[in-house]
Amino acid sequence: MKILIDEGKCVGAGQCVLAAADVFDQRDEDGIVILLDAVPPHELLPQVQDAAARCPALAIEVVE
Amino acid sequence: MPTLDHIVLVGASAAGLTAADALRREGFTGTLTMVGEELRTPYDRPPLSKQVLAGDWEPHRSTLRQDTDIQRLRMNLRLGCRATGLDTAERVVTLADGDRLGYDGLIITTGLRPRRLPFGHELAGVHVLRTLDETLTLRAQLLAGPRVVVIGAGFLGSEIAATTRGLGLDVTLVDVEPTPLARQVGTWVGGLAGDMHRDHGVRLRMRRHVTGMTGDNGRVTAVVLDDGTRLPADVVVVAIGSVPATEWLAGSGLALGDGVLCDVTCRAAPRVYAAGDVANWPHPAAGGRVRLEQRTNATQQALTAAKNLLSGPAEAVPYAPVPFGWTDHYGTKIQTCGWCPSDATIEVVDGDPQPRKADGDPQARKFVALYKVDGRVVGALGWNSARALREYRSHLTENSAA
Ligand SMILES: Cc1cc2nc3c(=O)[nH]c(=O)nc-3n(C[C@H](O)[C@H](O)[C@H](O)COP(=O)(O)OP(=O)(O)OC[C@H]3O[C@@H](n4cnc5c(N)ncnc54)[C@H](O)[C@@H]3O)c2cc1C
Numbered sequence: 001m002k003i004l005i006d007e008g009k010c011v012g013a014g015q016c017v018l019a020a021a022d023v024f025d026q027r028d029e030d031g032i033v034i035l036l037d038a039v040p041p042h043e044l045l046p047q048v049q050d051a052a053a054r055c056p057a058l059a060i061e062v063v064e
Numbered sequence: 065m066p067t068l069d070h071i072v073l074v075g076a077s078a079a080g081l082t083a084a085d086a087l088r089r090e091g092f093t094g095t096l097t098m099v100g101e102e103l104r105t106p107y108d109r110p111p112l113s114k115q116v117l118a119g120d121w122e123p124h125r126s127t128l129r130q131d132t133d134i135q136r137l138r139m140n141l142r143l144g145c146r147a148t149g150l151d152t153a154e155r156v157v158t159l160a161d162g163d164r165l166g167y168d169g170l171i172i173t174t175g176l177r178p179r180r181l182p183f184g185h186e187l188a189g190v191h192v193l194r195t196l197d198e199t200l201t202l203r204a205q206l207l208a209g210p211r212v213v214v215i216g217a218g219f220l221g222s223e224i225a226a227t228t229r230g231l232g233l234d235v236t237l238v239d240v241e242p243t244p245l246a247r248q249v250g251t252w253v254g255g256l257a258g259d260m261h262r263d264h265g266v267r268l269r270m271r272r273h274v275t276g277m278t279g280d281n282g283r284v285t286a287v288v289l290d291d292g293t294r295l296p297a298d299v300v301v302v303a304i305g306s307v308p309a310t311e312w313l314a315g316s317g318l319a320l321g322d323g324v325l326c327d328v329t330c331r332a333a334p335r336v337y338a339a340g341d342v343a344n345w346p347h348p349a350a351g352g353r354v355r356l357e358q359r360t361n362a363t364q365q366a367l368t369a370a371k372n373l374l375s376g377p378a379e380a381v382p383y384a385p386v387p388f389g390w391t392d393h394y395g396t397k398i399q400t401c402g403w404c405p406s407d408a409t410i411e412v413v414d415g416d417p418q419p420r421k422a423d424g425d426p427q428a429r430k431f432v433a434l435y436k437v438d439g440r441v442v443g444a445l446g447w448n449s450a451r452a453l454r455e456y457r458s459h460l461t462e463n464s465a466a
């Protein structure tokens with residue numbers, strides 16, 4: 001699994017961090033997403049998919 | 065588990081598409097039909113009053129799903145097609161083109177329509193903003209350098225004023241409340257928002273009712289206020305709230321009020337669910353019925369509605385989210401979580417609402433404010449504090465789960 005993020009679309013809602021805190025964080029200044037792990041272990045797939053589904057800006061793409 | 069062979073989704077936007085995704089992800093393999101009134105490929109609304117109106121984004125950037133992702137959902141996508149009626153006994157949705165769609169599961173995600181003033185909308189230059197086409201029409205008129213009056217200083221009107229001012233135009237923002245955002249987040253934060261508009265050169269006319277508009281040759285020339293002031297205007301944007309798009313449900317037998325009245329599982333009738341801006345449901349932690357006009361709610365509620373439709377009432381889970389919303393003005397990000405009632409007591413817990421920087425940079429303002437009712441924290445607002453706010457959001461989640 002590989003994760004792609006579009007910072008330009010991110011609105012800093014932090015939904016991704018709530019769903020998968022091991023994979024996503026937010027920048028302090030503006031809340032824009034930080035990818036902690038672009039190639040996370042497979043067992044995190046459900047959480048990562050959940051993050052992508054909940055992201056209101058559709059800024060997260062999961063390539064399986 | 066109910067037998068479901070054909071699910072119909074009415075409303076092809078954020079909530080509708082999320083429901084479609086969720087149904088397929090949860091293993092629904094039957095026929096899926098999505099009906100949407102707008103002709104365009106479904107797009108997202110938050111960027112409309114921000115990046116799209118400003119011209120920072122090409123319109124297609126707000127598209128919600130690429131064509132390939134939509135194809136992967138294997139839907140009959142009926143765009144440019146309005147649902148005109150629902151018969152819950154026969155389980156049939158009627159369409160404007162006369163077609164009748166039978167369903168054994170239905171999710172209603174028809175959102176809102178802008179509220180209009182009883183006057184003025186027949187004049188050229190008077191706008192509302194809910195759709196991409198309305199945004200592009202407004203943007204085209206802004207390029208001519210007009211004097212702009214925005215009526216309504218809620219989230220939408222405030223953003224439109226900020227974006228329009230960012231294009232260098234002469235902008236006046238009018239509202240009956242004492243400050244912008246007063247109904248949404250109270251007058252304390254509203255006062256700071258008002259300062260921000262003034263700092264950027266937007267003229268505020270607060271505590272004023274609009275009583276009329278004047279026109280010449282069918283074009284608007286001015287907005288008239290209750291104190292007799294005439295605000296000259298070439299473009300007027302009316303942003304005075306919205307009403308749920310439920311007119312097509314009249315006579316359907318569904319309970320309608322401020323939206324489609326659902327139970328705590330988003331169910332409006334057997335096999336009929338609603339989600340997003342149009343759905344009204346009793347929130348377990350809010351102590352009453354609510355309807356949220358927030359982008360994250362459209363997604364979360366659609367996920368729950370889709371799962372509950374598939375699982376059937378016996379297994380359905382209650383929908384009890386911590387609400388989350390945001391607005392951007394002039395590069396400042398204001399985010400709310402939980403409830404931020406205008407009569408709450410405010411406590412600033414993180415940062416400084418009045419930074420005394422030598423350069424007077426308003427961007428330096430950064431804080432989290434807690435909203436308390438009867439000593440209990442019911443919500444929090446972050447001003448340029450996305451990360452700090454998240455900490456308080458998890459507290460609210462714990463509180464509402466308890
Ligand atoms: C300009 C703007 C800016 C916003 N900014 C923010 C923001 O910064 N932050 C935030 O949290 N929220 C924001 N919102 C709110 C957010 O966009 C909404 O909460 C979200 O769009 C709700 O999605 P929805 O799918 O429930 O409804 P909608 O997006 O309203 O979609 C409903 C769809 O149903 C269609 N429809 C209606 N009636 C029928 C019918 N009878 N038959 C067929 N189709 C029908 C409509 O044409 C529409 O396409 C903003 C909204 C607007 C308009």
Ligand code: SF4
Nearest residue numbers: 010011013014016055
């Ligand atoms: S959920 Fe989406 S918009 Fe929110 S911080 Fe994460 S990537 Fe950004």
